[in-house]
Structure formats: C-alpha cells, structure tokens
Amino acid sequence: MNPDLQLLQPYPFERLASLLKDVVAADVDRISLSVGEPMHKAPEVALSALIDNLSGVENYPPTRGSDALRESMATWLTKRYKLSDDINPQTQVIPVNGTREALFAIGQCVLDRQSNRRLVLMPNPFYQIYEGAAFLAGLQPEFYNATGAQGGPPDLHAIPDSTWQSCQMIYLCNPGNPTGSTLSQQAFEALINLADTHNIVIVSDECYSEIYREAAGAPIGLLQAASAMGNTAYRNCLAFHSLSKRSNLPGLRSGLVAGDAEIIRRFLTYRTYHGCSMAPPTQSASIAAWSDETHVAENRKLYDRKYATVTETLAPVLSLDTPDAGFYLWPELPVDDETFTRDMISQHNVAVVPGSYLAREIDGKNPGKDRARLALVAPLDDCVVAAERIRDYLQEHT
Numbered sequence: 254m255n256p257d258l259q260l261l262q263p264y265p266f267e268r269l270a271s272l273l274k275d276v277v278a279a280d281v282d283r284i285s286l287s288v289g290e291p292m293h294k295a296p297e298v299a300l301s302a303l304i305d306n307l308s309g310v311e312n313y314p315p316t317r318g319s320d321a322l323r324e325s326m327a328t329w330l331t332k333r334y335k336l337s338d339d340i341n342p343q344t345q346v347i348p349v350n351g352t353r354e355a356l357f358a359i360g361q362c363v364l365d366r367q368s369n370r371r372l373v374l375m376p377n378p379f380y381q382i383y384e385g386a387a388f389l390a391g392l393q394p395e396f397y398n399a400t401g402a403q404g405g406p407p408d409l410h411a412i413p414d415s416t417w418q419s420c421q422m423i424y425l426c427n428p429g430n431p432t433g434s435t436l437s438q439q440a441f442e443a444l445i446n447l448a449d450t451h452n453i454v455i456v457s458d459e460c461y462s463e464i465y466r467e468a469a470g471a472p473i474g475l476l477q478a479a480s481a482m483g484n485t486a487y488r489n490c491l492a493f494h495s496l497s498k499r500s501n502l503p504g505l506r507s508g509l510v511a512g513d514a515e516i517i518r519r520f521l522t523y524r525t526y527h528g529c530s531m532a533p534p535t536q537s538a539s540i541a542a543w544s545d546e547t548h549v550a551e552n553r554k555l556y557d558r559k560y561a562t563v564t565e566t567l568a569p570v571l572s573l574d575t576p577d578a579g580f581y582l583w584p585e586l587p588v589d590d591e592t593f594t595r596d597m598i599s600q601h602n603v604a605v606v607p608g609s610y611l612a613r614e615i616d617g618k619n620p621g622k623d624r625a626r627l628a629l630v631a632p633l634d635d636c637v638v639a640a641e642r643i644r645d646y647l648q649e650h651t
C-alpha cells in the first residue's frame with residue numbers, strides 16, 4: 254500500500270460522528286447546520302437540460318468536455334470577472350467533476366516530489382482535501398492562519414520569506430470556508446507578485462464566490478486580480494469554480510478550472526490518465542446553469558434573508574458579524590466547542606460542527622477552538638428555529 258495513505262487524517266464528519274456516538278438526541282425534530290450542502294431548489298433550466306440530454310450517455314465524453322461547455326464556462330468567467338482579455342475556451346478552462354476532486358488532483362499534477370522545496374501552503378481553518386492532496390503528492394502541508402483580525406481575511410504578509418522559498422503551491426479559499434472573508438485586490442496583487450518571484454502555483458478555491466451578501470457586492474477573484482495587474486496569461490494562477498453552491502447542484506458534480514494555459518494543458522494530460530471525464534447529460538445541465546444568472550441572484554436573496562433573521566436572533570448571546578460571502582456563521586462561543594456540539598444535540602437536536610475539527614493546532618493554538626461552524630443551508634424557518642434553540646441554550650449556560 255502507498256505509505257502516504259497513513260498520513261490522511263480522519264475527516265471532520267468522521268470525528269463528529271464519534272463525538273456524538275453515545276449522545277441521545279433531544280426529542281424534537283433534528284435541524285442540521287453541520288454539512289455545507291445547499292438545500293435550496295436546483296434551477297429548472299439545469300434539470301430540464303439534464304433530462305433532455307440523457308441519451309448523451311450513449312457516447313464516451315472527451316476529458317476536456319464539449320466545445321459548448323468550455324465556451325459557456327469561458328463566457329461566464331469573462332463576464333463575471335470583467336476580464337480584459339476573454340478566457341480562451343480552447344486553452345484556459347476545463348471542466349471538472351466538482352472542485353473537490355480537482356483540488357486534490359491538481360496537487361498530484363503540479364507538485365514535484367523530487368524538489369527540495371517541500372511545502373504546500375494552505376489556510377487554517379481549511380478544507381481538508383488540501384492537506385490530503387499535499388500528503389499524497391509526497392509533500393508537507395504548511396498552514397497559514399486564515400482567521401485574520403476579527404475573523405477577517407488571512408494576513409499573507411505574516412508568512413515568512415523562508416516559507417515562500419520552500420513552497421511549490423499555495424491553496425487559497427476565497428471566499429473562505431468557514432470565515433466567509435474575501436481578499437482585496439491589494440492582497441491578491443501581493444500574492445501574485447510573491448508567486449511570480451518564487452515560482453509558486455496559486456490554487457484559488459472560489460466555490461463560494463457567488464454566495465455573497467448583496468450589500469457587500471461580488472467578491473473579486475484570482476483571475477480578475479491577475480488581469481487587473483496585466484497578467485492576462487494568468488501565469489501560475491488557477492481558479493476553481495463549482496455549480497454545487499452557486500446553483501444548488503451538489504449532486505451534479507460539476508465545476509471548472511481556469512487560468513494558466515500551460516498548467517491546464519498538463520492537467521488535462523493528467524486527467525486523461527486519471528479517466529475522469531464529465532458525463533454528457535451533466536455537461537448539458539452545466540451549460541444551462543453557467544448561462545443563467547437569474548437563479549443565482551434568487552439564491553443569494555434567500556441567504557441574505559437567512560443571515561438577517563438568524564444574526565438578529567443570536568445577537569443577545571453571540572457577537573456576530575455577517576460575513577461578506579459564503580453560507581456559514583463562525584461564532585466564537587462562550588463554551589468549549591465540543592461540549593457545545595454535544596449539548597446542542599442532547600438538549601436541542603441541532604447539529605453543528607466544532608470549530609476545532611476544521612483546523613489544525615499550530616504552535617499550541619487551534620484557530621477553530623471554541624468556535625462552531627453553522628451552515629445556513631436549511632430552509633429559513635428551520636434556520637430560525639435552530640438559532641432560537643442556540644440562543645436558549647447559551648442564555649441558560651452562560
């Protein structure tokens with residue numbers, strides 16, 4: 254067996270299941286704020302396209318997807334990020350089966366296990382796939398604190414020069430999971446310059462980019478920042494996007510990777526061997542979803558309403574800033590995060606994720622400790638009832 258498999262850590266939900274294994278749930282309906290699975294309705298345009306194109310399964314699909322699919326993705330990226338040069342659908346974008354597999358696979362493609370640069374930078378707290386990708390590529394994860402001041406964006410300036418020099422690739426999560434914070438143009442520029450100096454590939458996980466608060470406006474992305482700097486070839490830059498959160502299609506398994514044409518070309522070769530092409534009906538549904546913004550705007554309104562009501566309900570017990578993007582709350586708790594998680598099940602049957610399960614302890618500090626991740630994915634009424642139960646619990650226990 255590959256010995257690197259032993260380095261993989263239990264997934265946060267495995268740890269959560271073992272934390273709750275002996276806990277008897279309160280006798281009220283379960284409300285889940287734990288899994289980041291969108292529960293709003295999938296768009297009709299995508300579902301119809303899926304059904305109308307079922308016969309596509311009679312053919313093997315090419316790994317790079319159909320021209321029509323890549324064109325729909327390139328058009329969306331160019332418009333959404335106001336790119337000065339259009340994304341080239343032949344060379345600068347490819348479909349992937351959700352960003353999860355692609356975030357893992359890119360590490361296997363880009364990282365050089367013979368190099369004496371041993372590090373892959375990644376945020377903490379983080380999406381655990383980044384860590385597994387580094388381990389299975391034979392490299393070492395190096396965490397940077399992604400909670401910033403008051404839960405703001407990560408301070409990349411705090412990363413020492415020696416770390417940049419030993420690093421081959423950096424994962425960004427923008428907007429962040431779980432913080433919902435977003436990087437400024439200035440922060441992106443500094444990062445792109447550093448990546449240029451040290452020849453580091455930037456992997457920007459932007460799967461929450463379309464779930465932003467209307468009041469905060471659309472966050473900028475890596476390609477937009479690069480384009481504004483005149484790096485229209487997106488040298489060393491890759492952006493990862495998904496229909497899972499944007500279009501409430503987590504089961505479709507559809508996303509894209511766009512940016513540096515040379516890396517995309519190599520990634521396509523890797524993927525040809527990996528054998529992970531996208532099913533033709535999925536491609537048709539994806540074209541419909543990338544080409545429609547109406548459902549995306551409606552989706553944002555639903556989240557905006559939930560944030561307004563839930564933060565008002567929790568205001569007496571938690572100090573909460575509404576994040577600019579994403580669908581999580583990441584409050585600091587007045588109690589231990591594991592105790593809170595167990596009690597919320599046993600006393601109120603609300604499922605949450607302990608913050609410490611989404612981060613690693615570095616220099617004696619786990620940035621998720623005594624925080625919880627609350628995913629506002631359930632319908633509005635359920636989110637409000639969950640918030641009332643959390644408020645009641647905290648009022649009673651603090």
Ligand SMILES: Cc1ncc(COP(=O)(O)O)c(C=O)c1O
Nearest residue numbers: 289351352353380430460495497
């Ligand atoms: C930060 C982050 N990146 C990537 C993903 C993967 O999304 P998908 O594979 O559905 O595109 C998730 C899913 O929850 C996520 O939270």
